[in-house]
Amino acid sequence: MLTPHYLTPNPDGVLCATGTRWAVLMLHGFTAGPQSVRPWAEALAEAGATVCLPRLSGHGTTVSDLAQTSAGQWRRDVQQAVDGLLARGFDKLAVAGLSMGGTLALDAASHRRVDATFVVNPGLSFKLLDRFGVALSPLFHRVIPTVGPLAGDVNKPGVAEEAYSRTPVAAVQQLAKLFWTTRRQLVDIDSPVTLYWSSRDHIVPPSSARILRRAIKPHLLTTVVLERSFHVATLDYDAPTIHRHSIAKLLELSGGHRETP
Template sequence: MNFFEKIPKETKVSPISKELYLKGDKDVAVLILHGYTGSPHDMYYIGREINKAGFTIYIPRLSGHGTNSIDFLNSSWKDWLRKSYESYLNLKSYYEKTYVLGLSMGGVLATILAEKFEIEKVVLAAPALLTVDWRIKLTPFMKFFIKRIPKKNVQTFDDHNLDFLAKNYWNYDWPSKAADLYKLERLAVKNLGDIKSKLFVILSEKDDAVPLSVKNLIETHVHSNYDFLILKESGHVVVNDIEKETVAKETINWLLN
């Protein structure tokens, strides 16, 4: 049975997970990539703010995200990287310049694209080049035995759409998909030294998923120009948390200069 036959007939994209494309008045586009188990809705705020500054923005939905858990289980790191790659090439064919911004796994994908295509400017928001959860290193073996592990702290939301995403993604650990994330992490870290892009890296001291030691990793291995924004209060989704206005403002200023 192929992956397509496994997908439920009722599969559809959640209303808050729709892709977003907004045209700006500059001949510059920004590809914006969401994270692992996330969806475009995490990136709507910063995307719209960047668009207000004149940039065209495109927020794609990575395969298996924003639909349901079966669809997610039947996607892989190759699908996520391919979607990012195709999205970048399509934007690049229309605009004089195309930059990339990625959150978490999206930051990992952005790192891989930066090394491959020598993109002029790349924003890495809480890039999952390292992760706090040490178990990710075991997932290449765990994936053969365990599909999903219920989390102890189940999330519930009053918003029906958020609650649907929580039940299908956030309330479980997914060893096989975490193994895919780990594969992307290793690909990205391996080639950090080859990056020629200018980087703007956003990290938070209260991020419980990506450690602040990513800063040291970049300082040690990246030889191109880079700037850091270190936040004090935000959680992992730094582009849409308590300091999101600061993140958007500083990101836009960096993109414009």
């Protein structure tokens, strides 16, 4: 069961000056937790947005819990969180996420009333060698239930992403299902999408960004290349760029002037 956690907006934040009440649903990545996106969430709250920072099902507890969680449950988690924010009467709603959280944000934007989407290195495909492992996983996941970690890809020294030390193979199968479902629905997104893409990502392949660029209407997609960060860019050198740019985009969409990041 998803338990939403809300970050209270700063009433003196730049977004509040426009009179537009923004809600942002912020989603973490696969095997990790809210810690990996919390600095981004705090930056948006300081700027004046109400940020919902939930922990997705199967995360932050045990590897065995994640192994028993389905892609459908992650999608329901997000849908319920979006519907809860919509019911609270905010003027505008954005969804944002890192990695699998970005995938789920795109999924939500395809079938919910979302005004903006921000994704950092979203997963939509696997590396070539990983595809073979995913294809064979139904055959050997009972023999080899877990593999090594899929987290912690940070360039900045001394920074760690809190995540499981093992990855359940059954959950990787569910991740593949989520990728497939989301890819099919990308063409239904009709609101602005910002892609923050690390040029040196060791987890998500460049094909994920190419899939997104092909599917989203060109006038809706903005791409910001992150030259200094690895996969977990929300904790890496380019995190301040993500903060400044996303705040400026929300300000622009609420009628304010867009600041240069």
